[in-house]
Amino acid sequence: MKELIETIVKPLVDFPEDVHIGVIEDDSRVTFHLFVNKTDMGKVIGKQGRVAKAIRTVVYAAGSSQQKKIFLEIGE
Known part of the structure; x- marks a missing residue:
């Protein structure tokens, strides 16, 4: 999943x-923290969050086969 996001x-x-991508895994969820340059x-x-929403949609679809809920957070 990390490679897909990259x-x-x-x-x-x-x-x-x-x-950079950090991963925090709990019993029922996996949270990916995406860090990019501030610029x-x-x-x-993206405009009105469209690119971020599209990235999350692809990641959630790819992770739907897992038994855990997938989350993607974006930071700098």
Whole structure:
């Protein structure tokens, strides 16, 4: 899943080397924390959050086969 997020996000940003993903796993959920360069935040979020929503939709669909709920948080 981590590789999927990186594959989606890295072509969108100007500083792909600054893309980092942290994972926190609990009994019933997995939370991915996406960190990008401060100047790339607008590109990852998009107008009215459309890009972020699309990324979350793909990640949630890919993780639907797991028994855990998937969350994606975006930060700098």
